[in-house]
Amino acid sequence: xxxxxxxxxxxxxxxxxxxxxxxxxxxxxxxxxxxxxxxxxxxxxxxxxxxxxxxxxxxxxxxxxxxxxxxxxxxxxxxxxxxxxxxxxxxxxxxxxxxxxxxxxxxxxxxxxxxxxxxxxxxxxxxxxxxxxxxxxxxxxxxxxxxxxxxxxxxxxxxxxxxxxxxxxxxxxxxxxxxxxxxxxxxxxxxxxxxxxxxxxxxxxxxxxxxxxxxxxxxxxxxxxxxxxxxxxxxxxxxxxxxxxxxxxxxxxxxxxxxxxxxxxxxxxxxxxxxxxxxxxxxxxxxxxxxxxxxxxxxxxxxxxxxxxxxxxxxxxxxxxxxxxxxxxxxxxxxxxxxxxxxxxxxxxxxxxxxxxxxxxxxxxxxxxxxxxxxxxxxxxxxxxxxxxxxxxxxxxxxxxxxxxxxxxxxxxxxxxxxxxxxxxxxxxxxxxxxxxxxxxxxxxxxxxxxxx
DNA sequence: ATAGGGTTAG
Numbered sequence: 064x065x066x067x068x069x070x071x072x073x074x075x076x077x078x079x080x081x082x083x084x085x086x087x088x089x090x091x092x093x094x095x096x097x098x099x100x101x102x103x104x105x106x107x108x109x110x111x112x113x114x115x116x117x118x119x120x121x122x123x124x125x126x127x128x129x130x131x132x133x134x135x136x137x138x139x140x141x142x143x144x145x146x147x148x149x150x151x152x153x154x155x156x157x158x159x160x161x162x163x164x165x166x167x168x169x170x171x172x173x174x175x176x177x178x179x180x181x182x183x184x185x186x187x188x189x190x191x192x193x194x195x196x197x198x199x200x201x202x203x204x205x206x207x208x209x210x211x212x213x214x215x216x217x218x219x220x221x222x223x224x225x226x227x228x229x230x231x232x233x234x235x236x237x238x239x240x241x242x243x244x245x246x247x248x249x250x251x252x253x254x255x256x257x258x259x260x261x262x263x264x265x266x267x268x269x270x271x272x273x274x275x276x277x278x279x280x281x282x283x284x285x286x287x288x289x290x291x292x293x294x295x296x297x298x299x300x301x302x303x304x305x306x307x308x309x310x311x312x313x314x315x316x317x318x319x320x321x322x323x324x325x326x327x328x329x330x331x332x333x334x335x336x337x338x339x340x341x342x343x344x345x346x347x348x349x350x351x352x353x354x355x356x357x358x359x360x361x362x363x364x365x366x367x368x369x370x371x372x373x374x375x376x377x378x379x380x381x382x383x384x385x386x387x388x389x390x391x392x393x394x395x396x397x398x399x400x401x402x403x404x405x406x407x408x409x410x411x412x413x414x415x416x417x418x419x420x421x422x423x424x425x426x427x428x429x430x431x432x433x434x435x436x437x438x439x440x441x442x443x444x445x446x447x448x449x450x451x452x453x454x455x456x457x458x459x460x461x462x463x464x465x466x467x468x469x470x471x472x473x474x475x476x477x478x479x480x481x482x483x484x485x486x487x488x489x490x491x492x493x494x495x496x497x498x499x500x501x502x503x504x505x506x507x508x509x510x511x512x513x514x515x516x
Numbered sequence: 517a518t519a520g521g522g523t524t525a526g
Contacts, residue, residue: 110517141517148518176518211519246520278521285521316522351523386524393525421525452526482526 066098074104078111086111100131106138113146118155121146137168144174148181156181172203176212183216191216199236210236211243218251226251227260242268246278253286261286277308281317288321296321312343316352323352323359331356347373351383358391366391385411386419393426401426414444421449428457448479455485464492468505475512 070093077086086108090100105128112121121143125135140163147155156178163170175198182191195213198205210233217226230248233240245268252261265283268275280303287296300318304310310318315338322331335356343349350373357366370388373380385408392401405423408416420443427436436457440450451474458467467489474481486509493502 106517138517145517173518180518206518208519213519215519241519243520248520250521276520281521283521311522313522318522320523346522348523353523355523381523383523390525416524418525423525425525447525449526456526485526 066093066096067101067104070098070100071103071107074100075107078107081111081115083111083115100133102128102133102136102139105131105133106136106142109139110142110146113142113149118143118146118150118152135166135168137163137171137174140166140168141171141173141177144177144181148177148184151181151184153181153185153187172198172206172209175203176206176209179209180212180216183212183220186220188216188220188222205236207238207241207244210238211241211247214244215247215251218247218254223251223255223257242273242276242279245273246276246282249279250282253282253289256290258286258290277303277311277314280308281314284314285317285321288317291325293325310338310341310343312338312346312349315343316349319352319356323356328356328360347378347381347384350378351381351387354384354391355387358387358394361395363391363395363397380411382408382413382416382419385413386416386422389419390422390426393422393429396430398423398426398430398432417443417445417447417450421447421453424450425453425457428453428460433457433461433463446477448474448481451479452481452485455481456488459485459488459492462492462496464489464496464498465501468493468501472505472508472512475509 070089073089074086077083077089090104093100105124109121109124112124125139128135128139140159143159144156144163147153147159160170160174160178163174175194179191179194179198182188182194191213195209198209210229214226214229217223217229226248230240230244233244245264248264249261252258252264261283265275265279268279280299284296284299284303287293287299296318300314303314315334319331319334319338322328322334335353338349345353350369354366354369357363357369366388370380370384373384385404389401389404389408392398392404401423405419408414408419413419420439424436424440427433427439433454436454440446440454443450451470455467455471455474458464458470471481471486471489490502490506493499493505
């Protein structure tokens with residue numbers, strides 16, 4: 064019995080360091096010494112396979128368990144559910160849930176927490192809310208994480224006021240806000256540009272004697288940089304350093320991207336160098352941040368070098384990587400290459416990446432190929448206000464005001480806003496070319512559309 | 517075993 068516990072400690076540690084081969088070898092050695100794996104051993108494996116290999120590989124462990132005469136339990140299924148939820152695979156989450164119920168295993172509050180989290184991640188807040196109500200009304204006790212997932216989900220899905228209300232009601236549920244809880248709210252409020260409310264939470268955090276951590280600081284720093292308060296952002300940064308919090312990949316990416324966005328390439332570069340000398344291990348997001356810097360510098364060659372480094376390192380490019388490259392190619396005037404990369408991106412399954420399409424629409428317009436841009440626009444499954452705005456502005460630049468007016472209207476009818484400058488350009492353009500009647504008609508229709516939406 | 521901060525386009 065004791066030996067199986069030692070075996071499990073050993074296996075958990077190998078799983079944590081992502082060394083599946085060693086974990087498997089320990090199982091083989093154990094069996095040879097007559098130390099048999101138990102349900103805990105297999106649960107550790109299921110979780111590790113979920114994280115390192117994939118869901119199907121993890122699921123196949125269940126077969127091995129049955130062959131060894133061990134029955135999967137709620138932890139086994141919770142690991143599978145968490146693995147699917149991490150990848151936002153709602154249907155797999157539901158399948159595992161269903162299978163667990165059919166196997167007669169009673170889900171616990173963690174199963175429901177994970178299910179709720181997944182509903183939020185795939186943008187189904189109503190379903191998540193229903194689960195939350197079930198947890199509260201059922202005989203399971205919600206835990207702190209239940210509330211944190213709920214608060215974060217509400218914030219991310221645009222229900223910041225509901226999140227604030229729940230936050231203010233936490234004590235009625237018998238919970239005291241933790242640091243995580245405050246970080247969730249501060250982030251949500253910052254993203255919603257409710258800086259004063261965010262500051263209030265931060266102040267309350269200090270009053271309750273909880274020290275902010277590096278996540279708090281990074282969140283607030285990002286918020287300052289977003290609202291162009293650079294001096295304040297930099298002050299938070301030095302405060303963070305003075306308190307002894309080292310920058311991690313998150314903080315570096317935050318500051319580097321903000322500097323790139325405002326054209327402070329030299330400063331951004333010095334943070335890139337600092338990040339490298341501090342030995343921060345590059346993950347996909349930091350690669351994307353670096354690639355973006357090189358693209359903005361016009362050094363596509365190094366950008367591509369990093370792109371290959373991503374793939375060599377066993378990471379997979381995501382929609383951000385592709386968008387950054389496509390935008391870089393467009394800005395360098397290499398539209399044909401950008402179009403080819405867009406096509407490649409679509410074959411890789413990122414065919415609904417609106418931002419990349421928008422980059423190319425803009426690129427095509429800027430290189431004088433507006434009709435190709437319109438064709439691309441028409442081929443898009445989903446169009447957002449960026450796409451409309453870009454086309455409308457560019458149509459005005461080549462004095463195709465009637466076409467721009469038509470597009471502007473269909474945009475508003477879809478319930479999307481365009482920049483005021485785009486509206487101005489169309490109206491002024493129509494008037495300037497003597498189409499007074501059309502201009503007045505458009506103005507009226509715009510007002511109608513605004514009232515209707 | 518679940519929860520919080522970072523990357524893209526006008």
